[in-house]
Amino acid sequence: MASQTVTEAYFDHSAAKRVNTDTVIVKTLRQEYPNLELVIAPEISSNLLAYASAGHASFTVIEDGGDLPSVVSWKMYIPSARRMDGENGVLADQIVFGKFLYKWNDSEFIVYRIEGRDGSGAYPSVNNYYILSTDIHKANSLCAAVGKWSSELHGEIWVFDGGYWQKNAALYQSVMGSSWDSVILDEDMKKAIINDHLSFFNSQETYKSLKVPWKRGIIYYGPPGNGKTISIKAMMHTLYSRKDPIPTLYVRSLTSFNGPEFSIKQIFIKARQFAPCYLVFEDLDTIVSDNVRSYFLNEVDGLKSNDGIFMIGSTNHLDRLDPGISKRPSRFDRKYLFPDPDFDQRIAYCKFWQSKLANNKDIEFPDELCRAIAGITDKFSFAYMQEAFVAALLAIARKEEGIDPSYEHPLTEEMNDGWVGVLGDGDDLDGLVLWKEIKKQVAILRDSMEEEQ
Ligand SMILES: Nc1ncnc2c1ncn2[C@@H]1O[C@H](COP(=O)(O)OP(=O)(O)OP(=O)(O)O)[C@@H](O)[C@H]1O
Ligand SMILES: [Mg+2]
Structure with a gap:
């Protein structure tokens, strides 16, 4: 041949x-x-x-x-x-x-x-x-x-990750376990947020009679660890518990084998299909980066109807978001700041732990301790406060087991002195093991916070 x-x-x-x-x-x-x-x-x-x-x-x-x-x-x-x-x-x-x-x-x-x-x-x-x-x-x-x-979903939530929608049962379980009771926020802001969502989903007819599109977007912003994600989850739970449950579509990232534009298209197709629904974009600034912004806006403002879609984005960096997204109503209409907690909120957070530990006979937790801990945790986020409690409780537990953790970060005289001014008569508390450990952990955390800055 x-x-x-x-x-x-x-x-x-x-x-x-x-x-x-x-x-x-x-x-x-x-x-x-x-x-x-x-x-x-x-x-x-x-x-x-x-x-x-x-x-x-x-x-x-x-x-x-x-x-x-x-x-x-x-x-x-x-x-x-x-x-x-x-x-x-x-x-x-x-x-x-x-x-x-x-x-x-x-x-x-x-x-x-x-x-x-x-x-x-x-x-x-x-x-x-x-x-x-x-x-x-x-x-x-x-x-x-x-x-x-x-x-349909059966005890799952739709999550967009890796380029496609998949059903996620673990997120559903976690949402069902979350509640507004464990979110400490300024009471007026908490009410406003809940009302913002519920009144949207309850007022399809009003929007219709006013001849405005029935859609809304809000942004949660602020430094890490102050309740944006837990508020989203608590809201998801509230929406699932309605007589007419509202499903959530949860977007983790746009990364996909077909590129981010494809992802955006898939996301909005599903949202329109499931509307009325709650469309969550965690870390909005990383999701809507410069190269996909115009595709995103096209889906948000385009000709296709987004009726019944409530979008929520969370971000640590409002400044990194394009003004076209963060500053123009009708895309994200309203922004809520989640700041580091003030003194009273820190007290409220300590009370939350106090009630959690109420049945623990080994840990004495009088009311004065709430004020004292709030006093030494200025500029701490809730997540940092949580870390102080968890680390202190673990240290106490290990001590009880006979393992002395003090070598990790001995409490020096100098560190102890630092608080005297803040607390005045905080000395009365010195007999409390929780107070001693919390002081130690707060000092460690403050060191690491300062290193990060
Ligand atoms: N307002 C709050 N009330 C009660 N606990 C809180 C609050 N904020 C944060 N926490 C605690 O800190 C943890 C982290 O909070 P969350 O994930 O909501 O922070 P975030 O604001 O979403 O942070 P990031 O910007 O890093 O995503 C929560 O699991 C919770 O234990
Ligand atoms: Mg978060």
């Missing part, structure tokens, strides 16, 4: 027959079941086995007899999601090929679940359900019911 040119070789090589498992299966099913109707449902759209496992249908393996198995499956070991939940994961069957009798709503179907990955490592792999029925309408109804169920 005459040798080929590179061009000929390339086109020759590229002109092979396509490999397509799906068509092979369809052709064979038609021959094997000439009297049954066939509906093909991709698993990403309608997950029939998951639907049945959730109790909405049932299935059993159909044994054909003969040499070939009716089910081929992989045993997948799924490690526990959190090491704390125990060392052992679970074994799950991932079905590569399976033939089932599927029962739903008094109807029976023959269902095949077949992995049809063609070529080496094609991604994502094609996993299809082949639904056979005497009645095409029944097969379609099954497909629609499962599709509807698959697209």
Whole structure:
């Protein structure tokens, strides 16, 4: 054979027959079941086995007899999601090929679940359900019911990360455990924030009658560790607890294999689909960077309706946000500052710990201690105060176990002296072990705060 040119070789090589498992299966099913109707449902759209496992249908393996198995499956070991939940994961069957009798709503179907990955490592792999029925309408109804169920949330929250939306059960659990009671804020501001959200979701009709678009955006800003994230979570919980629950769509980052513009588009498609909804952008300044700003604004202001979307962005750096985002109402209409706590709020935070520790017999925590701790934690964020409490309690616990942690940072005379002026008669408290440890930890934290500045 005459040798080929590179061009000929390339086109020759590229002109092979396509490999397509799906068509092979369809052709064979038609021959094997000439009297049954066939509906093909991709698993990403309608997950029939998951639907049945959730109790909405049932299935059993159909044994054909003969040499070939009716089910081929992989045993997948799924490690526990959190090491704390125990060392052992679970074994799950991932079905590569399976033939089932599927029962739903008094109807029976023959269902095949077949992995049809063609070529080496094609991604994502094609996993299809082949639904056979005497009645095409029944097969379609099954497909629609499962599709509807698959697209809904069941104890999860939609989180956008890595370029796509995924369901996140851990965030849902954490949100359900959060509450406004443990968020210490200026009472008027707390009321204003809650009211801002609830009145928006309650007043679709008012917006309509005023002929203004029913959308709103707010920004939480301020130094790290003062309650922006816990307020978002508490609000999410409040919104889920309404008679008509409002879902949250939570955006972590725009990073994706298709670039950030693609992500922004996906985010707003989903938000419009789920509206009325709460669309959260944590760390807005890192999300809406200069190169994606115009795409972002296009989605926010563009022709498509964003009715029912309440956007919330959090940031430590309001100054780093483009004025087009931070300064122009109708995008983010209102901003709330979360500052470092003042003296009274620090007292309130100490009271919060006091009640947490009320049942702990080993720790004496009189009211004066709240004032004293608030007095030495000027310029601390809530997160720093939390760290002081946690570190002090751990040190006390270790001491009780006989491990003396004082070597980590001995309390020098000099450090002790520093507080005398602040506290006046703080000496009365010196017998309290919690006070002694907190003073130590506050000194350590203040050193590290100063180093950071
Ligand atoms: N206002 C507050 N009331 C009670 N606890 C608070 C408050 N602010 C912060 N904390 C404590 O500090 C932790 C961190 O708070 P949070 O994550 O809400 O900070 P943030 O403002 O979102 O910070 P960042 O800007 O770094 O994201 C919380 O888990 C909570 O324990
Ligand atoms: Mg945060």
